[in-house]
Amino acid sequence: MLDLINDFSPGLFFMQALILIILIVLMRKFAWKPILNALSEREEGIAEALAAAENAKIEMANLEASNQAAAQEARAQRDEMLKDAREIKEKMIADAAGQAQEKADKIIAQAQEAIEAEKKAALADIKSQVADLSVDIAEKVTRKELSQKDAQHALIEQLLAEANI
Template sequence: MNLLEDFSPGLFFMQAIILIILILLLGKFAWKPILNALNEREDGIANALASAERAKLEMAKLEASNEAAAQEARAQRDAMLKEAREIKEKMIGEAADQAQAKADKIIASAQETIQAEKKAALADIKSQVAELSVDIAEKVTRKELSEKDAQLALIDKMLADANI
């Protein structure tokens, strides 16, 4: 009740005018820069979010291209390993073929040598038999003039000596 008695209409209007001036000054000099700063911050955050989304998409593309490059590298590695295996098998096959050809050549050469030595040994045996026959014939002809019994004994003796 005391408040109504202390009320002064002049003071009330003066305070209302000061309040209106204060609101206008704050609106002109404070609220616009604050609102502009808030709008700029909001735009900055929206741009940062959009940039982050673009970076995320770019990372996904990079990961996909990296995976494709890794797949291609694996395929190339597998192809190179396959080619290396084929070359190795081809080289082993060629070496085996060459070794077999050499072995066949050596065996053929050895067989030829054996045949030649066999022929030489047979020729030598024939030569020795011929010499022995000539010797026997010579001795028999010498003794033939002397005795027939002695000649037969000599032939038996020479044959016994030749069998040794």
């Protein structure tokens, strides 16, 4: 260290100081401003990127909330559509059952009418057959009884007596 102090030259020191000051001025004029501008631009870019990221995060949160709301609305619409479909199905089943019951009632009524008509026709046929048989029997009985003269007179007197009663 002593060697350094002994070798000290004020002219050299002055020249080096002058060169250092000139270098600092030149650096300040030509290098510091572009470096500081580049740093400030980079700082602004980073701030803008952070702001854009924050905006994107907020937008994503909004989109997610919107998607959840849309999904909830879609579920509600689906439930409503299913409810409507069930109601339509139940109405169609009820209508079909009502129509089937009406048709069944109509068929039963027609069958009852047909049965009643057949019954009346059968009764009329039976009455006709009974009348024919009665006439045949009465004719045979009458012939037998009218073949004898005394029996004819007794029958006439009996019929007259019954008629007068």
